[in-house]
Amino acid sequence: MGRVPLPLSGGLQPLLDPLSIAEMRVLRYLPTHLSMSEIAGELYVSLNTVRTHMRHLYTKLGTHRRAETVERARALGLLAPLLRRD
Numbered sequence: 001m002g003r004v005p006l007p008l009s010g011g012l013q014p015l016l017d018p019l020s021i022a023e024m025r026v027l028r029y030l031p032t033h034l035s036m037s038e039i040a041g042e043l044y045v046s047l048n049t050v051r052t053h054m055r056h057l058y059t060k061l062g063t064h065r066r067a068e069t070v071e072r073a074r075a076l077g078l079l080a081p082l083l084r085r086d
Contacts, residue, residue, distance in 0.1 A: 017060050019078070026053040027078060030070050 019027065029039045040050045054066075061076075063069040073079040 015060050015076070019057070019060060022049075023053050023056055023060070024078070026050055027057055027069070027073055030057075030066055030073075031079060 025043055026039060029042065032039075034042065036050045036054065037047055040047045043050070054069075057069055058064060061069050061072045063072050070079060074081055
């Protein structure tokens with residue numbers, strides 16, 4: 001309960017441990033230019049809570065940086081793809 005199923009896409013390895021709803025809430029803010037403090041304010045949680053969720057996201061997605069996490073999440077279908085303007 002409280003877990004989000006993870007889709008398979010484009011030959012990427014599935015995640016072994018699904019993301020929690022709280023992790024998904026933080027993940028949705030990562031493509032924005034909000035700081036971790038601002039994300040905490042938006043979600044009405046502490047900065048330490050956001051840091052913990054970010055650490056879990058990095059571990060579960062096998063990433064080390066925010067931009068890399070967003071890219072991997074998009075590739076897995078966890079975030080909407082980046083829209084290209086022609």
